[in-house]
Amino acid sequence: MTLQLKVPNMACSACSETISKAIKTVDPTATVQAEPKTKLVNIETQASAAGITEAITAAGYTVACH
Numbered sequence: 001m002t003l004q005l006k007v008p009n010m011a012c013s014a015c016s017e018t019i020s021k022a023i024k025t026v027d028p029t030a031t032v033q034a035e036p037k038t039k040l041v042n043i044e045t046q047a048s049a050a051g052i053t054e055a056i057t058a059a060g061y062t063v064a065c066h
Contacts, residue, residue, distance in 0.1 A: 004041070006039050009061055013036060015034075015036060026054075041056070
C-alpha cells in the first residue's frame with residue numbers, strides 16, 4: 001500500500017533520514033521518500049498506517065492529516 005503523510009516539523013535531510021529509519025523499524029522492506037521542502041513522506045509499505053504513524057511520532061515528529 002502507498003501512504004502519503006505530512007510531517008510539518010521535518011526541516012532538513014537529517015530529519016528525513018531519521019523518519020526513514022523509524023519507518024524501517026516497522027517495515028524493513030518499505031520504500032520511503034521524505035521531502036523536507038514539501039514536508040511530505042511517501043511510503044510504499046505492507047505495514048499499517050497506524051503503525052507507520054506511531055513510529056514517526058515515536059521518533060519525535062508530528063504527523064498531520066492532509
